[in-house]
Amino acid sequence: MEQAKYIFLSLLFCSCIYADDEALESLGEMEVYTPIYAGEEDNIISFQDSYPLKKPGKIYVYGSYLFVNEQQIGIHIINNENPAELEYVVFFRLPGNVDMAVRGNYLYADHVGDLVAINISDLRKPVVSTRIEGIYSYAVMMPPEPGYFECIDRARKHLMIGWEKKIVENPECYW
Amino acid sequence: MKKGALIYFYCFWLLTFCCSCGDGSDSANINLSGQGGSMARFAISGNNLYVVGESSLLNYDITDPAHPSFNSEITLGFDIETIFPKGNYLFIGAQSGMHIFDVSDPENLVKLSTYSHIVNCDPVVVSGNYAYESLQAGCGSNSADQFEVIDITDPANPKQVGQYNDVDSPYGLGVVNNYIYLCEGEFGIKILNVQDPENIFLEKELAIDAYDVIVIDQDRLLLTSVDGIYQFDISDPITPQLISEIPVVE
Known part of the structure; x- marks a missing residue:
């Protein structure tokens, strides 16, 4: 494995150098992963009964509840009162979400780069009480598969909520 | 894209998928706040919410829980990854080392020390007088996979007292009494006996592809993996059910 890792790393660095090479300008149009940035519609936090668990990220335990981040999509809330039978309670859709913490009746989480405080005393009637805009920008990730991709716009990276495949002319990034 | 940026993104990729695991319990507030993992970027300690961004520690006052208010920001460098609260201290994991802050006065956070190591991804969990770090190669050119025990009896002067090198690809970790649950992704979970930090040994390996763990009530493990969420009973710490x-x- 060690060997595989070093080979992988070597490839990575070779790729970086190669990607800086002028020869790449002849790539032309390619279907590659491009960043999805949050739009107006993503500024709304919505709530739904459940959402399929696809890419679990950060986890958080509060009392008999489990909070499971669905990477860049939102937070699953699961009742763990009976640990033998986990039970979905609700899914909070918070585009761009990476992390969270809970204290008392409040969930603190990141949402498209903002910090939100959500009153969860009634999990089925969550209420956003405070939003602090643009507190940080770390929700950056690599495309799902290696290869060329459209570079992430640093000025908007805090708004990044995922990747989609698109036709791009001369993609400049590679991993 | 420039090479530096790519390395940066690569580390973020590692961070997103690998390094996330641990016991984030804060005994002082166990009844008020919950617990996150060793790679958490959010932590609650006392009446404050701490968030680590790429390069700084952000401090929000949540005395009025509905209305967090910005308190301060401390710049730490570009490579900040994790935050772990314990008592009056925050343990902040960066690729270049572990920063220890005294947060007994939230208005005046005091950096006590930085325990430096080779450049790695480094989730950290704390129990008693020890900090346990899982050092994952990949974020630095001269790094190696490793597990370290650091004596933090004097938080201003952390000292390495033990290490274990027979690890494959350590990501996150959790600690229960004298046992460490070290998540190694596709390589499974290693249960290490750390009773004697100078003589750490492997108790058992589990074939579970996990990258994140939280210890619940000292007798359960919550694991997150690419395959789903798992909960194990660890009444017998080396035989999870x-x-x-x-x-x-x-």
Whole structure:
């Protein structure tokens, strides 16, 4: 494995150098992963009964509840009162979400780069009480598969909520 | 894209998928706040919410829980990854080392020390007088996979007292009494006996592809993996028993 890792790393660095090479300008149009940035519609936090668990990220335990981040999509809330039978309670859709913490009746989480405080005393009637805009920008990730991709716009990276495949002319990034 | 940026993104990729695991319990506030993992970027300690961004520690006052208010920002460098609260201290994991802050006065956070190591991804958990770090190669050119025990009896002067090198690809970790649950992704979980930090040994390996763990009430493990969420009973710490799971939907 060690060997595989070093080979992988070597490839990575070779790729970086190669990607800086002028020869790449002849790539032309390619279907590659491009960043999805949050739009107006993503500024709304919505709530739904459940959402399929696809890419679990950060986890958080509060009392008999489990909070499971669905990477860049939102937070699953699961009742763990009976640990033998986990039970979905609700899914909070918070585009761009990476992390969270809970204290008392409040969930603190990141949402498209903002910090939100959500009153969860009634999990089925969550209420956003405070939003602090643009507190940080770390929700950056690599495309799902290696290869060329459209570079992430640093000025908007805090708004990044995922990747989609698109036709791009001369993609400049590679991993 | 320039090479530096790519390395940066690569580390973020590692961070997102690998390094996330641990016991984030804060005994002082166990009844008020919950617990996150060793790679958490959010932590609650006392009446404050601490968030680590790429390069700084942000401090929000949540005395009025509905209305967090910005308190301060401390710049730490570009490579900040994790935050772990314990008592009056915050343990902040960066690729270049572990910063220890005294937060007994939230208005005046005091950096006590920085325990430096080779450049790695480094989730950290704390129990008693020890900090346990899982050092994952990949973020630095001269790094190696490793597990370290650091004596933090004097938080201003942390000292390495033990290490274990026979690890494959350590990501996150959790600690229960004298046992460490070290998540190694596709390589499974290693249960290490750390009773004697100078003589750490492997108790057992579990074939579970996990990258994140939280210890619940000292007797359960909550694991997150690419395959789903798992909960194990660890009444017998070296013989975890599966009690529930939520599989990932393909």
